[in-house]
Amino acid sequence: MELDFNLYMNDLVSNARTEMTEAGYTELLTAEDVNRELDKEGTALVMINSVCGCAGGIARPAAIHSLNYDHLPTRLLTVFAGQDKEATEAVRERTPDYLPSSPSFAFFKDGKIVDMVERHEIEGHDVMSVITDLQAWYMEHGEEI
Numbered sequence: 001m002e003l004d005f006n007l008y009m010n011d012l013v014s015n016a017r018t019e020m021t022e023a024g025y026t027e028l029l030t031a032e033d034v035n036r037e038l039d040k041e042g043t044a045l046v047m048i049n050s051v052c053g054c055a056g057g058i059a060r061p062a063a064i065h066s067l068n069y070d071h072l073p074t075r076l077l078t079v080f081a082g083q084d085k086e087a088t089e090a091v092r093e094r095t096p097d098y099l100p101s102s103p104s105f106a107f108f109k110d111g112k113i114v115d116m117v118e119r120h121e122i123e124g125h126d127v128m129s130v131i132t133d134l135q136a137w138y139m140e141h142g143e144e145i
Contacts, residue, residue: 012051013083016060020049023064025078034079034090038111042074043141045134046091049080050102054123059103062122062130069135071142073107107137114141 021027025047028034038044047063049055067076079087081102092100094113101119108114117133 013080016049016051016056017078017080019060020047020063020078023067023076025063025076027084028077028079028087028091029084031086031090034087034094037075037077038091038094038108040075041110043143044075044077044108045073045137046106046108047076047078048088048091048102048104048106049078050082052103054119055103058125058127058130059105059122061127062134063105065127066131066134066138069138071135071138071144073138073142105134107141109141 017027026037028037028046038046045063047059049060063078079091081088081100088102091106094108094111095106095116097113098104098106098116098118103122104119105117106113107116115137117130121133122130
């Protein structure tokens with residue numbers, strides 16, 4: 001039996017996208033989407049998604065479960081590295097002090113980068129430690145709900 005790699009990858013990507021949007025994250029597909037959302041006042045969490053194992057096993061679950069908290073960013077956003085190349089590049093242009101990595105989380109306040117949780121802080125860590133990192137940022141910069 002021959003495996004259709006493109007079909008397999010499309011299924012993985014589709015499932016990863018759905019996981020985030022069903023949790024309340026807004027997909028940013030173009031540079032215009034990124035600029036429109038990040039130029040707004042308030043706080044924004046951008047999850048830079050990917051299909052790697054640490055994205056599916058750690059980053060996406062952390063992104064979803066971290067929302068069970070009493071402080072949250074104004075906006076929950078996501079771009080997909082390797083898929084939404086223009087949008088991902090637009091986010092990375094706004095994070096010049098950080099090396100490109102995916103998965104990762106970029107925290108913005110009033111359009112300016114405040115902090116990041118980079119891949120090396122996700123890969124090899126447990127989901128709860130990433131949730132704790134995200135919620136610490138929510139507490140410091142997010143809004144009480």
